[in-house]
Amino acid sequence: MLDRIKNKLNSQFIGVLVYLLSIHMLFLALFSLFRFISFIQNKVYLESVDDSLRTTYTLAIFTKGLRFDNVITCYIMVLPLVILTVLALFNRFNKGVLRIVNAYFIIVGIIVFAISSADIPYLQYFNKHIGFSVFNWLGYSVETYGMIVDDNSLFAYLLLYLFVVVFFIFFVIKIRQYVLRRFKGNVDKRDLKFYIPILFCFLCICLLGTRGLIHKRLVLADSYFCNQLMLCQMVVNPVFYLLNTPVSAQAVSLENEYDSLELINEELGFNIVDRNYYEKGVMTSDTLKQPNIVMVLIESFSSDYLNDSIGAKPLMPYVNELKNKSYYFDNIYSQGTHTNQGIVSSLYGFPAIFDVVMSMKAPIELNHVSYEDEKYNNTRKAVPLYHGLPNDLKRYGYQNLFFVTNSLAFDNLDYFLPLNGFDECFGVKDYPSSEQVGIWGVSDKYLFDFSLSKMDSVCQEGISFYANILTISNHPPYALPGEFLKNGIPEDQAAMSYSDYCIMEFMDEISKKDWYNNTIFVFLGDHGKVKEQKYDIPLSLTHIPLIIYSPLFENEARTVSDLGGQIDVYATLMGLIDKAPAYNTFGIDLLKDRRPYIYFTSDDKLGCLGNDYYYISDLSSGRELLYELSDNSISNKIEQNRSLADSMRRYSGSMIEGAKHIFKNYLK
Numbered sequence: 001m002l003d004r005i006k007n008k009l010n011s012q013f014i015g016v017l018v019y020l021l022s023i024h025m026l027f028l029a030l031f032s033l034f035r036f037i038s039f040i041q042n043k044v045y046l047e048s049v050d051d052s053l054r055t056t057y058t059l060a061i062f063t064k065g066l067r068f069d070n071v072i073t074c075y076i077m078v079l080p081l082v083i084l085t086v087l088a089l090f091n092r093f094n095k096g097v098l099r100i101v102n103a104y105f106i107i108v109g110i111i112v113f114a115i116s117s118a119d120i121p122y123l124q125y126f127n128k129h130i131g132f133s134v135f136n137w138l139g140y141s142v143e144t145y146g147m148i149v150d151d152n153s154l155f156a157y158l159l160l161y162l163f164v165v166v167f168f169i170f171f172v173i174k175i176r177q178y179v180l181r182r183f184k185g186n187v188d189k190r191d192l193k194f195y196i197p198i199l200f201c202f203l204c205i206c207l208l209g210t211r212g213l214i215h216k217r218l219v220l221a222d223s224y225f226c227n228q229l230m231l232c233q234m235v236v237n238p239v240f241y242l243l244n245t246p247v248s249a250q251a252v253s254l255e256n257e258y259d260s261l262e263l264i265n266e267e268l269g270f271n272i273v274d275r276n277y278y279e280k281g282v283m284t285s286d287t288l289k290q291p292n293i294v295m296v297l298i299e300s301f302s303s304d305y306l307n308d309s310i311g312a313k314p315l316m317p318y319v320n321e322l323k324n325k326s327y328y329f330d331n332i333y334s335q336g337t338h339t340n341q342g343i344v345s346s347l348y349g350f351p352a353i354f355d356v357v358m359s360m361k362a363p364i365e366l367n368h369v370s371y372e373d374e375k376y377n378n379t380r381k382a383v384p385l386y387h388g389l390p391n392d393l394k395r396y397g398y399q400n401l402f403f404v405t406n407s408l409a410f411d412n413l414d415y416f417l418p419l420n421g422f423d424e425c426f427g428v429k430d431y432p433s434s435e436q437v438g439i440w441g442v443s444d445k446y447l448f449d450f451s452l453s454k455m456d457s458v459c460q461e462g463i464s465f466y467a468n469i470l471t472i473s474n475h476p477p478y479a480l481p482g483e484f485l486k487n488g489i490p491e492d493q494a495a496m497s498y499s500d501y502c503i504m505e506f507m508d509e510i511s512k513k514d515w516y517n518n519t520i521f522v523f524l525g526d527h528g529k530v531k532e533q534k535y536d537i538p539l540s541l542t543h544i545p546l547i548i549y550s551p552l553f554e555n556e557a558r559t560v561s562d563l564g565g566q567i568d569v570y571a572t573l574m575g576l577i578d579k580a581p582a583y584n585t586f587g588i589d590l591l592k593d594r595r596p597y598i599y600f601t602s603d604d605k606l607g608c609l610g611n612d613y614y615y616i617s618d619l620s621s622g623r624e625l626l627y628e629l630s631d632n633s634i635s636n637k638i639e640q641n642r643s644l645a646d647s648m649r650r651y652s653g654s655m656i657e658g659a660k661h662i663f664k665n666y667l668k
Contacts, residue, residue: 012093012186013195016084017202019098019179023105024073026171027112030164031069031237034116035062037160038234041124045230045533053226060225061234068237071218074209076108081206085199091186098176109168112239117161119238121154127530127538129233129241131603131620132355220244220621227634230533245604245620257661260654267595267651270584272658275666278387278583289578290396290464291552292519294455294510295569297342298499300474301525303330303543304532305496310487315497318504319523319547325557326549327576329590332564333542333609334527337602339470340411342526345566347468348388348420349585351659354619355603359383359416361668383416384667387583389570390421390466395582399423399458399465403451405472406441422468426450438479440472444499447471448506459515473499474529492529520550520576524566534634535627536616537607542600548576563598563609564590586655599652608652613641615648624649 039046039061046054080101087093119130212218223235261272270277306323308315335345336352344350344358352358361382390400400422408414408427417425428441431450435442442450451469458465473480474495484498485491503523510516525544532540546569553576564572567587574581575589588595599608608615616625626638626645638645 011195012088012091013085013198015179015182016088016093017198018182019175020077020081020084022175022179023172024077026168026175027073027076027109028066028069030113030168031073031116032062032066033164034113034120034238035065035069035234038120038123041120042230042234045228049226049228049231057226057228057231061231064223064225064235065237067212067218068223068235068240070209071212072112072237072239072243074206076105076112078206078210080104081203085202089195089199095180098180102172102176105172106169109172110165113161113164113168115238115242117157117164120160121157123233123238125530127230127233127533127541128536128603129236129238131242131245220618221623224621224623227636229536229634241620255650255653255657257657259650260657260661263650263654264658268584268586272661277662277666278585280580280582280584290398291550291577292455292459292464292515293393293398293466293522293573293577294469294519295346295467295522296469296471296503296524297339297346297526298471298474298523299339299526300492300529301496301499301523301544302528302531302540303332303525303545304528304540305493306545308493308496310489310493310497315489315493316500318500318507319545322503322507322523322549323545323547323559325554326547327553327556327558327560327591329546329548329560329562329564331561332524332544332546332566332568333539333598333600334525334544335566335600337527337541337600339526340413342566343411343413343468343470344386346524346526346569347390348386349567349570349583349587350386350388350662351567351586351599351655352601353656353659353663354601354606356663357411358663360412381415381419382668383412383419384663386420386667388421388585389573390468392570392574392579392582393464393466394421394423396579397464399463401451401454401458401465401467402426402470403447403454403467404428404441404470405444405447406439424454426454438477440475440479443479443481444471444473444502445505448502449509452506452509455510456513456515459513470526471499471502473502517551520548520552520573522569522573523547523549524569535614536618536625537600537602537605539609539614541602542607548573560590562590562594563611564588564595565598565600568595586659597648597651599655601656606652606656608648610644610648613637613644613648615645615652617649617653 039058046057049057084093084097084101087097115130122130208214213222220236220241224232225235226232265271305315306320314320334342336342336358338352338357340357340359341352345352350358361384394400402413402417402422402425404413404427406428408417408425408429414425414427428436431442431446435446437443447469451467455465455467474492476491478491478495480491480494480498484494484501487494489497507521510519524546528541528544530538530541532538544566546564565587567585568590569587570585571581571587571589572591575591597608597610599606601607604618604620606617606619612629614627614629616627618625624638624645625636626641626648627634628637631637
C-alpha cells in the first residue's frame with residue numbers, strides 16, 4: 001500500500017504539477033520584485049498619506065497586486081498545464097517535451113519581464129503604465145535607441161532586466177532538472193480515476209485565476225483602493241495593463257454623433273458634416289498691418305517651471321520678466337501630450353485625438369530611415385491637410401519657415417509641413433555635423449542662431465515672415481552645457497534654465513534687427529511635464545504658459561486668466577494683427593471670447609477642465625472622475641455633481657468626436 005502511494009507521488013503526473021507550480025511561483029516572485037522596485041521609486045507618494053494608513057496602503061499595493069500578477073501568470077500557464085498533464089497521463093512526459101516547454105517559458109519571460117522593467121521608469125516619468133501608444137515611437141529606431149543608450153538613468157533598469165532574465169532562466173533549468181531526476185514513475189492506468197479529477201481541479205483553478213475574481217473578471221478599475229492615484233497604479237501588473245487597454249482610444253465612441261454635431265454647431269458656429277466646414281469665406285482687405293510672427297514651441301514647458309527657483313533666484317528669470325510686459329495667458333492647456341499634437345493644435349486649432357499621431361494618416365513604419373526609399377513616398381505624402389495659421393498667413397504673402405533641432409522625418413514633419421502651409425523647413429541635415437550634441441541634433445542655442453539668420457535673410461527681401469521654432473532641451477536624454485548642471489538641480493530644471501538663457505540671447509540679438517519692432521513673439525509649450533501626480537492626467541502635464549510679446553503692444557501688457565488652450569492660438573493671433581481668421585477651427589479669440597471648459601487627451605484618457613472642477617474619463621478602466629480643484633483630499637465628487645460631470649463629458653466628448661469625424665473623412 002505504501003509502495004503504491006509512493007509510486008503515485010513519484011509519477012510523471014505529480015512531477016508536471018510540481019514543475020508548473022514552481023514556475024508559477026517563480027513568475028509571481030519576480031513580478032512582485034518589479035512592483036517592489038517601483039514602490040521604492042515612488043515611495044514619496046506614500047509619504048503624503050496619513051501615518052495611520054501607510055501600512056494598510058502598502059499591504060494593499062502588494063496583496064491586490066498579487067491578484068493582477070496571478071491573472072497574467074495563469075494565462076501563461078494554461079497551455080502548458082493542459083499539454084503536459086495529458087502527456088503525463090499517457091507516460092509521454094520526457095526530457096524533450098520539457099525542453100520545449102522550458103523554451104516557451106523563457107521566451108514568455110523575456111517578453112513580460114522586458115515590459116515590467118521598462119514600465120518602472122515609464123510610470124515614474126509619465127504617471128501611467130506602458131500602453132499601445134508607445135509602439136508609435138518604436139518606428140523611430142535611431143531616436144529610440146539613442147534615448148536608451150544616452151540616458152544613463154535607464155542603465156539601471158537594463159541591468160535589472162538582464163539580472164531577472166538570467167535568474168529566471170537559471171531557475172527554470174534547475175526546476176526542469178530536479179523534476180526529471182525526482183519524478184520518473186509511470187502513471188498506472190488504474191490510477192487515472194485518481195489523476196483525472198486532480199487535473200480537472202487544477203485546470204479549473206487556473207482558468208479561475210485568469211478571471212482574477214470568482215464573481216467577475218478582474219478589470220483595471222479594481223486596482224483603485226484610495227484617492228492617491230499613483231499608489232493605485234502600482235497595484236496593476238504592466239502586462240495586464242497593456243493587454244487590457246484599447247489598441248487605440250480613437251476607436252472608442254465618446255458621444256452620440258448627432259449630439260456632437262449639434263453642440264459643435266452651437267459652440268463654434270460651423271457644421272462638421274460639410275466637407276468644406278473650414279471655409280469662412282472672408283479675407284481682410286487691409287494688408288498694411290503685416291507684422292512678422294515668431295512662434296517658439298518649447299519642449300515640455302509646464303507652467304510650474306515659471307514658479308520654480310534655484311535658491312532664491314527664479315529658474316527662468318528672463319521669461320518671467322518677459323511675461324510681465326506681454327499678453328500673458330496663465331490658464332492655458334495643451335490639447336495633447338505629444339509634440340506632434342502640440343504642433344497641430346497650436347498652428348491649426350485642431351484638438352489632439354488621444355494617441356493619434358496628428359501629422360500622418362498612415363501607420364508608422366518600423367524604421368523611419370527606410371522612408372528614404374521611394375516606395376514609401378506615396379504613403380508618407382498621405383498626410384492630413386489642416387487649415388490654420390500658416391495657410392492663412394500665406395494668403396497675405398507671408399514666407400513661412402519651420403525649424404527643428406533633429407530629423408524632420410520624426411513625426412513625418414518633412415512631408416507634413418510643406419503640405420500644410422510651410423515654404424521652408426530646416427532640420428538636422430541642414431546643420432553642420434560638428435554642431436550636433438546628441439540624438440536630438442543641435443542645441444537650442446544653435447537652433448535660435450540659425451533661425452535668426454534665415455529670418456533676417458527673408459526680411460532683407462522685404463517679405464513678412466512667420467517662423468516656427470521647436471526647441472528640444474527639456475527632452476531626455478538631456479544634452480546641456482556643463483555650467484547649467486552645476487547647481488545640483490534636477491536635469492529637467494537645468495534644461496529649462498538653459499532654455500531661458502537661449503531665449504534671452506535670442507531676443508537680445510533679434511532686438512538689434514530693424515524688423516524687431518514689427519514682430520510678434522509667441523512662446524508656449526508643446527505640452528507640459530509631470531511635476532505633480534494628484535490626478536490621472538496631471539495638470540502639470542497639460543498646463544502650459546502662453547506668452548505673446550511685441551514692441552507693437554508692449555504698453556498693453558496684461559494677464560489673461562480665462563480658460564484656453566493651444567487650439568485658441570490661431571484665432572487669438574489673427575485678432576492681434578486685426579485680421580479675421582479665414583478658417584473655422586476649434587479655437588476662439590481669447591481676447592474677445594470665453595469658453596465654458598477646456599479639454600485635452602492623454603493617450604487613453606479624456607480631460608475636461610472648468611474653473612472649479614476637473615473631469616476625467618479613463619477609457620481603459622471605464623472610470624469617470626470629477627475633482628473639485630480646491631479640495632486637497634482628491635476625492636471623486638461625481639455622484640454629488642452628476643449634472644456638471646455630464647455637461648463636461650458631453651462638451652469634451654463632442655469636441656473630440658467632431659475632430660475624429662473630420663480627421664477620418666476630410667483631412668486628405
